[in-house]
Each structure stands twice: as structure tokens, then as C-alpha cells.
Amino acid sequence: MAAAFADALRSLVGPAFVSDDEATRRAYGVDALGIGHPADLVVRPANTAEIAGIARLCHEHRIPLVVRGAGTGYTGGAVPTAGGVVLSMERLDRIIEIDEVNLLAVVEPNVITGDLQRAVEAVGLFYPPDPASLDTSSIGGNVAECAGGPRAFKYGVTRRYVLGLEAVLPTGEIIRTGSKAVKNVVGYDLTQLLVGSEGTLAIITRITLRLIPKPPAYRTALATFTGIQGAVDAVSALVARRVIPAALELIDQDSIEAVQQHTGEALVPAGTGAVLILETDGTPAAVEEEMARAADACRAAGALAVTAAASDAERDRIWAVRRAVSLALKATGLTKVNHDVVVPRGRVPDLFAVVADLRARHGLRIASFGHAGDGNIHVNIMIDGSDPDARARATAAERTLFEQVVALEGSISGEHGIGFAKKPYIGLELSPDEIALMRRVKAAFDPRGILNPGKMFPDA
Ligand SMILES: Cc1cc2nc3c(=O)[nH]c(=O)nc-3n(C[C@H](O)[C@H](O)[C@H](O)COP(=O)(O)OP(=O)(O)OC[C@H]3O[C@@H](n4cnc5c(N)ncnc54)[C@H](O)[C@@H]3O)c2cc1C
Structure with a gap:
């Protein structure tokens, strides 16, 4: 990786937050699937503006960029299989707001799911999605994978609770989707397109979540x-x-x-x-x-x-x-x-x-x-x-x-996603036309294919 690129990253986020030592590159190169690949650089930005700068740099230099939440994914989604930069969201971990009037929470992506649940339950509210990994996985990862859990039977999966997102496109623009209102039919539903997109379309930097009253x-x-x-x-x-x-x-x-x-x-x-x-x-x-x-x-x-x-x-x-x-x-x-x-x-x-x-x-x-x-x-x-x-x-x-x-009219993945582990099989479920359409959506978001390359789609 060019020294000029690494220097530009360091001056963007501060040298303390860019790592290239072997141990860090390996530690951030694996998830719960257990089959890893080291990153070339690991970067830990502080905010959306820095993330937009990182995306612009990677786009300009055509460097693979892989977003990492808590690394508990089961399909290798956060693994930098093509090397490049791992962008860890670990410093974006604040619950920004719990709005008791509008029954919603605004959070940064690396809030741990169980921490959010405990915080909202303390004021009589409820965030139902409960993956078994709730004490280790992040809300951003849950949104990117559309995580489910035992309570999905009655309450539905993560998708049902996402009202709006702030996200950075792989080309560096910052977008805001949805709103704080429970109804919104303006334009295509980009919020729900990003839910379950496994870090292949955009980098989610802020999430507005619907809450419900806590069952007594x-x-x-x-x-x-x-x-x-x-x-x-x-x-x-x-x-x-x-x-x-x-x-x-x-x-x-x-x-x-x-x-x-x-x-x-x-x-x-x-x-x-x-x-x-x-x-x-x-x-x-x-x-x-x-x-x-x-x-x-x-x-x-x-x-x-x-x-x-x-x-x-x-x-x-x-x-x-x-x-x-x-x-x-x-x-x-x-x-x-x-x-x-x-x-x-x-x-x-x-x-x-x-x-x-x-x-x-x-x-x-x-x-x-x-x-x-x-x-x-x-x-x-x-x-x-x-x-x-x-x-x-x-x-x-x-x-x-x-x-x-x-x-049996089911699906090969209910909640863990495709990552690289299941990508050879998506053609069993999706038609060539459907896969081609999804590839065109991917290209519209990410014309240079830098964001989480080698995931979701079968190799050409
Ligand atoms: C013991 C155990 C039990 C589990 N139980 C369940 C379960 O019951 N239900 C369930 O659904 N899953 C379960 N999982 C799988 C895993 O916890 C979920 O997929 C979880 O949602 C991943 O969150 P994470 O923060 O660890 O994401 P990561 O593993 O870091 O990333 C997962 C994917 O999301 C992308 N991503 C992460 N953050 C962002 C972001 N901010 N913007 C864009 N993309 C992003 C990554 O690029 C990657 O593709 C379990 C895992 C373990 C280890």
C-alpha cells in the first residue's frame, strides 16, 4: 500500500488511530466465522466527517475498505478478504438520544445491543431485537446484517425498528435516509435497502430506532x-x-x-x-x-x-x-x-x-x-x-x-447474511436477473467496487 495513502489517512484521523502492526492487522482481520485475512491498515475514526474522508481517499486510490462493527458476524462479512483498510467503528459508541415522547432512540453504530436494551428499559421502553450475541454485537452490525433473535417470532427482526440512517457512501458523500417520523413514503426506501446490505453499499454512521413500551x-x-x-x-x-x-x-x-x-x-x-x-x-x-x-x-x-x-x-x-x-x-x-x-x-x-x-x-x-x-x-x-x-x-x-x-420455499440465510461464506450459493435462491439487478444497485452506490469487495455475490 502506497506510503502517501497511509500518510494521508494518518493526517485525517491522527496517527494514534491508524495501525499497521501485524498483531492488529490480524486481530481485525477475522470474525466469528474464524477464517480470517489480515488487513493492510486498521483505522479507527472518531466521527462521520473522518469516515467520509477515509471513503474519499479509498475511492480515489481504489483501496478496498471494509467496515467492522464488533466482529461477531458468522459469515466473514467484516473480513478484509482482499486486504486494504479495515474501518473499525469502535469509537462511535454513544447513545445520542432516547426520545420518550416519540418512542425512539438515536445511536451511533457501535453501541452494544444489550447496552441499548438496558438503557431504554430503564425508562420503561423496549428494543426487542435480541440476537444471542447481544452482549457483544453492535447495533451497526445488527442493522447491516438485519439481525434476529428469539423475540423475532412475536416482534420481528431489526429491520422493523430502523426508522432512519445517516450513512457515508463509498464515494464519500454523507446521506440521511428516512426520518424520525413513523411514516415516510418519499422516494425509494433507502433505509430498508441499507438494512441487511452487509457493509457493501454504505457505511452506517448513525441510526434512528423505533422503540415500544416495555411489556410489564x-x-x-x-x-x-x-x-x-x-x-x-x-x-x-x-x-x-x-x-x-x-x-x-x-x-x-x-x-x-x-x-x-x-x-x-x-x-x-x-x-x-x-x-x-x-x-x-x-x-x-x-x-x-x-x-x-x-x-x-x-x-x-x-x-x-x-x-x-x-x-x-x-x-x-x-x-x-x-x-x-x-x-x-x-x-x-x-x-x-x-x-x-x-x-x-x-x-x-x-x-x-x-x-x-x-x-x-x-x-x-x-x-x-x-x-x-x-x-x-x-x-x-x-x-x-x-x-x-x-x-x-x-x-x-x-x-x-x-x-x-x-x-421448501425458505431461504439459505435467515439472519447471519451471506458474507463470503455463503456467496457461492446465492444463485440457488436468486435468479440471474435478480443477481444482476443487485449488482447494478451495488455499482450505483460504489462505482469502483471498493466497499467490502468479494462479498455477497458469487465470483464472476
Ligand atoms: C455466539 C454468537 C451468537 C450469535 N447469535 C446471533 C443471533 O441470535 N441472531 C443473529 O442475527 N446473529 C447472531 N450472531 C451473529 C452476529 O452477532 C450478528 O450478525 C451481528 O449482527 C453482527 O454484529 P457485529 O457488530 O459483530 O458486526 P460485524 O461482524 O463487525 O460485521 C458484520 C457485517 O456488518 C457490516 N457492518 C458492521 N458495522 C457496519 C456499519 N456501521 N455500517 C455498514 N456496515 C457495517 C460489516 O462490514 C460486516 O459485513 C451470533 C454470533 C455469535 C458469535
């Missing part, structure tokens, strides 16, 4: 089943009874065992083959009534037991199990090839049939867990990563999984 009460329960089928039947029974819990999470036997191994605790009775975590929220009367109906549905589907949390500590313990699954699977020492496929809710039983078939046909260990309520299941193929044969079987299973999910 909640009830949480753990239902155990002998196997996946019972848990899946319970989901259908719940919906048939018109119960939409705030959360409905499924964990299969492989995942439960990994958590038990990781924590050293027996979390469920022996013989448990699957669990559902249910949470209802609303007024005290409504949560009790809904939970009673939900528990009935679980029992009708053959639940071994439905145990309600008797205290906040018990509730936290139940959720800690769910949030530990991902890390516990990683801690098995096997390579976790992570997928977050989604099917229409009614096709969840078909999805599990596909998974059982893949397991048998390819001789693979597959651990599944996730958001049963909205059909978004994390299917994790667990392999010895050093075994080329296991890798080949996992790759074959992955393609079949994606083909089958699309055949």
Missing part, C-alpha cells in the same frame, strides 16, 4: 421432549391454538449435550431428546393465560415436562443455556460449520426430515437449534476440520441442505 410482565418455561418430533409438533400445536409467544426456541439433543459438557451441569433429565424454551410477555393476566395455553399445547404434543421459571434467576438460567449453545458447540473441539436456514413455519418438520436424511446419508454429526417459532434453525455440521473426507461430506451436505430449503 413475562413468564418463561422449559418444555422437555423425548425427541425433535415432539418439539416440532408442539410448535404447530401452539400456532394452531393461536398463541404467539414472545420467544419459542428449540434445542436438539446434540446441542443440549454440548452445553452440559461445557458447563459440567446436568441441565435436563436423562432421556431428554429436545427442549423448547417458551416465553410469553404482556400484562400479568395475559402472560399467565398465554403460558397456560402454550404449556397445554406442549403437553398435547407429548412433552415430558413443562417447567416454568419461578424467579428471575431461574429465567436467566434457562436463557443462559440457550445463549451458551453456540459457544458450547465450538468448545467440543470439532469444527462447527454453521448454517442459519429458514423455512416457512409449517415446513419445520420437513426441514428436520432433511437434516435427519443428511445425517444418515453423509455420516455426519449435525447439531440443530434456533428460532423454531419463525422457522429459522441453526443447522451446525460438526466435523473434524483436519479430515479432508469429513470436509468433503460437509460441503456435499451443505449444498443439499440449501437446495432443499429453497425447495
Whole structure:
């Protein structure tokens, strides 16, 4: 990289905020996918004006520019696969405003999701999107990936809460999309175009989020089943009874065992083959009534037991199990090839049939867990990563999984995005015309293709 370019960056943001040492370049070159590539330079700007200057410089010098939030992404979105500059948003981490009259918050992108939730809950408000990574991921990353979480079943994903954005184009202009009003139909909806754009269209520098009143009460329960089928039947029974819990999470036997191994605790009775975590929220009367109906549905589907949390500590313990699954699977020492496929809710039983078939046909260990309520299941193929044969079987299973999910009218990613990990497969879901249109949108924002190159689209 030309010394003149690095010097220009240093004079723009200050030399202390531009790093080129090996350790930093590697640390900022990897995300939770675990397959990294070092950046050439890491820059940590303080504000939107500096970010606009960095974009202009990169555009002018045709240097790849990759935005990094908290680096918890699962598809390599923040990895600088083509080298260049990693632009870390870590210094833009302020909650600028919580507007209790208009029910909204204005934040900088690197506010940690859980910190925002706690801040708004302190004044009786609620920001529902709750990715399991909420204590480590940033709102900017959540917006760029359109993150979801257990509460998406009832409350929807990040997209539903984004009212407006400030963003820097890869050519250096600063744009403002949407507004603070809840209605806005002027022009194309650039706000929603940027949500889920995985850092390929613009650099999001400020976010206006819709809030709702905090539900006054909640009830949480753990239902155990002998196997996946019972848990899946319970989901259908719940919906048939018109119960939409705030959360409905499924964990299969492989995942439960990994958590038990990781924590050293027996979390469920022996013989448990699957669990559902249910949470209802609303007024005290409504949560009790809904939970009673939900528990009935679980029992009708053959639940071994439905145990309600008797205290906040018990509730936290139940959720800690769910949030530990991902890390516990990683801690098995096997390579976790992570997928977050989604099917229409009614096709969840078909999805599990596909998974059982893949397991048998390819001789693979597959651990599944996730958001049963909205059909978004994390299917994790667990392999010895050093075994080329296991890798080949996992790759074959992955393609079949994606083909089958699309055949079930679902999608190959519900919330983790495409990054570089899933880009070979988007043609299974999108037509050549749709991909070509998306490439033209990308070119309109980023004519020189400098922003997060090599992501989302299949290689030419
Ligand atoms: C243990 C664990 C559990 C997880 N659970 C969930 C879950 O339940 N639901 C879920 O949806 N995800 C989950 N994830 C995935 C991950 O946390 C989310 O994708 C999250 O939204 C990424 O946020 P981040 O700040 O870490 O973004 P990063 O990983 O830093 O970046 C992700 C992408 O967003 C882009 N980006 C980041 N900030 C900006 C910005 N300001 N402007 C433009 N582009 C930007 C990057 O370029 C990159 O393409 C989990 C991850 C882990 C490790």
C-alpha cells in the first residue's frame, strides 16, 4: 500500500488511530466465522466527517475498505478478504438520544445491543431485537446484517425498528435516509435497502430506532421432549391454538449435550431428546393465560415436562443455556460449520426430515437449534476440520441442505447474511436477473467496487 495513502489517512484521523502492526492487522482481520485475512491498515475514526474522508481517499486510490462493527458476524462479512483498510467503528459508541415522547432512540453504530436494551428499559421502553450475541454485537452490525433473535417470532427482526440512517457512501458523500417520523413514503426506501446490505453499499454512521413500551410482565418455561418430533409438533400445536409467544426456541439433543459438557451441569433429565424454551410477555393476566395455553399445547404434543421459571434467576438460567449453545458447540473441539436456514413455519418438520436424511446419508454429526417459532434453525455440521473426507461430506451436505430449503420455499440465510461464506450459493435462491439487478444497485452506490469487495455475490 502506497506510503502517501497511509500518510494521508494518518493526517485525517491522527496517527494514534491508524495501525499497521501485524498483531492488529490480524486481530481485525477475522470474525466469528474464524477464517480470517489480515488487513493492510486498521483505522479507527472518531466521527462521520473522518469516515467520509477515509471513503474519499479509498475511492480515489481504489483501496478496498471494509467496515467492522464488533466482529461477531458468522459469515466473514467484516473480513478484509482482499486486504486494504479495515474501518473499525469502535469509537462511535454513544447513545445520542432516547426520545420518550416519540418512542425512539438515536445511536451511533457501535453501541452494544444489550447496552441499548438496558438503557431504554430503564425508562420503561423496549428494543426487542435480541440476537444471542447481544452482549457483544453492535447495533451497526445488527442493522447491516438485519439481525434476529428469539423475540423475532412475536416482534420481528431489526429491520422493523430502523426508522432512519445517516450513512457515508463509498464515494464519500454523507446521506440521511428516512426520518424520525413513523411514516415516510418519499422516494425509494433507502433505509430498508441499507438494512441487511452487509457493509457493501454504505457505511452506517448513525441510526434512528423505533422503540415500544416495555411489556410489564413475562413468564418463561422449559418444555422437555423425548425427541425433535415432539418439539416440532408442539410448535404447530401452539400456532394452531393461536398463541404467539414472545420467544419459542428449540434445542436438539446434540446441542443440549454440548452445553452440559461445557458447563459440567446436568441441565435436563436423562432421556431428554429436545427442549423448547417458551416465553410469553404482556400484562400479568395475559402472560399467565398465554403460558397456560402454550404449556397445554406442549403437553398435547407429548412433552415430558413443562417447567416454568419461578424467579428471575431461574429465567436467566434457562436463557443462559440457550445463549451458551453456540459457544458450547465450538468448545467440543470439532469444527462447527454453521448454517442459519429458514423455512416457512409449517415446513419445520420437513426441514428436520432433511437434516435427519443428511445425517444418515453423509455420516455426519449435525447439531440443530434456533428460532423454531419463525422457522429459522441453526443447522451446525460438526466435523473434524483436519479430515479432508469429513470436509468433503460437509460441503456435499451443505449444498443439499440449501437446495432443499429453497425447495421448501425458505431461504439459505435467515439472519447471519451471506458474507463470503455463503456467496457461492446465492444463485440457488436468486435468479440471474435478480443477481444482476443487485449488482447494478451495488455499482450505483460504489462505482469502483471498493466497499467490502468479494462479498455477497458469487465470483464472476
Ligand atoms: C455466539 C454468537 C451468537 C450469535 N447469535 C446471533 C443471533 O441470535 N441472531 C443473529 O442475527 N446473529 C447472531 N450472531 C451473529 C452476529 O452477532 C450478528 O450478525 C451481528 O449482527 C453482527 O454484529 P457485529 O457488530 O459483530 O458486526 P460485524 O461482524 O463487525 O460485521 C458484520 C457485517 O456488518 C457490516 N457492518 C458492521 N458495522 C457496519 C456499519 N456501521 N455500517 C455498514 N456496515 C457495517 C460489516 O462490514 C460486516 O459485513 C451470533 C454470533 C455469535 C458469535
